[in-house]
Amino acid sequence: MDEIAIIAPEKRLFTPFNIVSGIIVLMGLIITVIRFTKGLGAVTNLSDYNPWGIWIGFDLLVGVALAAGGYVTSAAVYIFGLKRFHFAVRPAVLTGFLGYLFVVIALTYDVGRPWRLPYPFIMQSGTTSLLFEVAACVSLYLTVLFLEFSPAALEWLGLKKARKLAVNLTIVLTIFGVILSTLHQSSLGALFLIAPSKLHPLWYSPYLPVFFFISSIVAGLSMVIFESSLSSRFFIDKMDSAHIAGKDQLILGFGKAASVVLAGYFAIKVIGVSAGDNWHLLATPYGIWFLVELLGFVALPCLLYAIGVRDRNLKLIKWTSLLAVLGIILNRFNVSLVAFNWHLPSNERYFPHWMEIGISLFIVTLGILVFRFIVTRMPIFYEHPDYPEEH
Numbered sequence: 001m002d003e004i005a006i007i008a009p010e011k012r013l014f015t016p017f018n019i020v021s022g023i024i025v026l027m028g029l030i031i032t033v034i035r036f037t038k039g040l041g042a043v044t045n046l047s048d049y050n051p052w053g054i055w056i057g058f059d060l061l062v063g064v065a066l067a068a069g070g071y072v073t074s075a076a077v078y079i080f081g082l083k084r085f086h087f088a089v090r091p092a093v094l095t096g097f098l099g100y101l102f103v104v105i106a107l108t109y110d111v112g113r114p115w116r117l118p119y120p121f122i123m124q125s126g127t128t129s130l131l132f133e134v135a136a137c138v139s140l141y142l143t144v145l146f147l148e149f150s151p152a153a154l155e156w157l158g159l160k161k162a163r164k165l166a167v168n169l170t171i172v173l174t175i176f177g178v179i180l181s182t183l184h185q186s187s188l189g190a191l192f193l194i195a196p197s198k199l200h201p202l203w204y205s206p207y208l209p210v211f212f213f214i215s216s217i218v219a220g221l222s223m224v225i226f227e228s229s230l231s232s233r234f235f236i237d238k239m240d241s242a243h244i245a246g247k248d249q250l251i252l253g254f255g256k257a258a259s260v261v262l263a264g265y266f267a268i269k270v271i272g273v274s275a276g277d278n279w280h281l282l283a284t285p286y287g288i289w290f291l292v293e294l295l296g297f298v299a300l301p302c303l304l305y306a307i308g309v310r311d312r313n314l315k316l317i318k319w320t321s322l323l324a325v326l327g328i329i330l331n332r333f334n335v336s337l338v339a340f341n342w343h344l345p346s347n348e349r350y351f352p353h354w355m356e357i358g359i360s361l362f363i364v365t366l367g368i369l370v371f372r373f374i375v376t377r378m379p380i381f382y383e384h385p386d387y388p389e390e391h
Contacts, residue, residue, distance in 0.1 A: 021365050028362025031355045035109055043355040049341055050350035052110075057336035058360050059106035061188055062329050063099055064138070065212075068220030069227070070096020070145055071174075071181040076257075078174040087242045088250050090152055090380045091231060092224050094371065097145035102367045104142065109359055130191050137184030144177045155384040156377060163387075186213040192335060200339035202281050202290040205272035208335075214265045219328040221258040222301075225251050225321035235375055240382035252309055255317040258324060259305035266298045286342065293334060297327025 035043045046053050073092035076082045108114040120135035127133075147166060154163035189212030192199055205211065228247050232239070273279065281287045301324040308316035337350065375381060 021369060024361055024365045025369075027358055028365070031358050031362070032109075034355070035359070036112070040112065043353060043359070045350060045353045045356070047348075047350070049344060049348055052336065053350060054337070054352045054356055054360055055106055055110040057333055058329075059110075059363060060103055061332040061336055063103040063106065064185065064188060065216045065219040065328050065332060066223050066325065067096045067099025067103070068181065068185065068216040069224040070099075070148070070220075071177045072217060072220030073224055074148065074174045075178050078171055079178065082253070084246065085250055085253065087246050088224060088228065090149075091227065091375070092220075093145060093148045094152070094374060094380055095223065095227055097142070097149045098367050098371055100138065100142045100145055102363050103138070105366075106360070106363050130187050130194075134184050134187045134191070137180045137187065141177060141180040141184065144173050144180065148173050148177065152374075152378045152380055155379050155387060160386075181216070182213060185216040186210065188212050189335075192340075195340070198341055198343075199335065200286050200342040201276055201278050202273065202286060203335050203339040205276060207268060207272045207275070210268060211265070211272070214261065214268065215328055215331060217261050218258055218265060218324055221254045221261065222321040222324035222328070225254050225258070225318060226325055229318045229321070231375075231381065235381060238375055238381045242383070243381050248314060251314050251317050252312065255305045255320070256309045258321070259302050259309065262298055262302035262305065262324070266294070266302060269294055269298065286339065289334070289338070293327065293330055297323065297330055301327060 031043060040046055044053055044055075069092040073085065073089050077086050077089055104117070108117065111117065120132050147169060150166045151163050154160075154166060186209035189208035189210075192204070192208055193206070196204055228250060232244075232247055236244070273282075282291060301320050304316060304320040304323070307313070308320060341349065
């Protein structure tokens with residue numbers, strides 16, 4: 001590790017972050033006990049009209065999209081040959097692995113019976129089911145991400161032979177990961193194709209699988225920029241010279257790619273409106289909200305990314321990545337909650353119970369704590385001294 005990493009910051013137990021995260025974890029544990037002893041009804045506002053709440057809309061749909069940085073970065077480096085971004089692979093893969101791991105943990109709260117998670121492989125209605133496809137791809141991709149992350153853990157544990165075997169699988173795992181991501185990112189959108197009468201026409205489209213897949217690439221690129229910016233602020237003492245020297249090029253390169261993908265995403269969203277001949281709906285309240293999402297969280301970040309790359313304005317690109325991430329969250333909320341069951345009267349619409357929000361906050365906090373635990377101990381932001389130039 002570089003000299004800069006030798007200077008360890010003073011460790012304090014009662015920092016504002018530790019105190020707040022400790023309170024959230026304690027609250028989450030209490031709600032967890034209530035959830036698994038008293039059932040869904042005690043902690044959620046779910047109903048027959050709204051069987052899926054924010055544990056699906058946020059924890060699953062948003063979580064999977066924002067964890068796309070792993071396959072996007074691995075594909076850029078190992079398939080498209082952008083070796084100058086190689087230093088960013090491990091942080092991106094770790095974020096993706098933790099993202100999918102906590103998506104599965106979140107699902108146990110919704111399912112309520114963790115021992116039934118393997119059921120799709122044992123008792124299911126058929127391999128043509130979209131839920132089976134999503135379950136299979138997510139579980140397989142979580143395994144792939146674990147294997148992609150394993151070299152860092154094996155270096156930390158000093159298991160050189162196992163680490164060599166894992167490194168030799170890199171290309172195969174990358175290709176497998178891209179295929180699985182393409183399948184399940186698009187399948188999550190396809191789930192809503194079975195509810196054409198429940199999803200508002202402006203969000204319902206035969207192109208929903210394409211929308212979800214393309215937007216996951218935007219989410220992946222933006223999350224890598226956003227995470228890189230935060231890591232440079234909070235884990236700078238853990239970074240070697242390659243990370244510190246390359247982060248600006250990473251932000252510019254991924255910002256340029258995100259602008260191009262957002263332009264394509266904007267175009268196919270407009271095509272979706274045109275294909276459904278839904279132009280007249282844009283003048284309704286739902287239409288105005290749709291335009292807020294399309295113009296404010298797709299067209300605007302597309303433009304700001306382009307301006308930031310042209311002017312080499314790193315600060316603008318970093319803030320734009322946050323705007324793009326918020327846009328992905330807004331889109332998944334709109335599809336799964338806001339525009340879903342749009343025809344119901346307001347008193348029958350779903351709004352999450354505070355304990356549902358508490359569990360989501362609990363899971364996000366756990367993810368951040370585990371990420372911090374790993375990057376402060378394992379070679380994520382630096383090369384292990386026993387394997388120079390081998391990562």
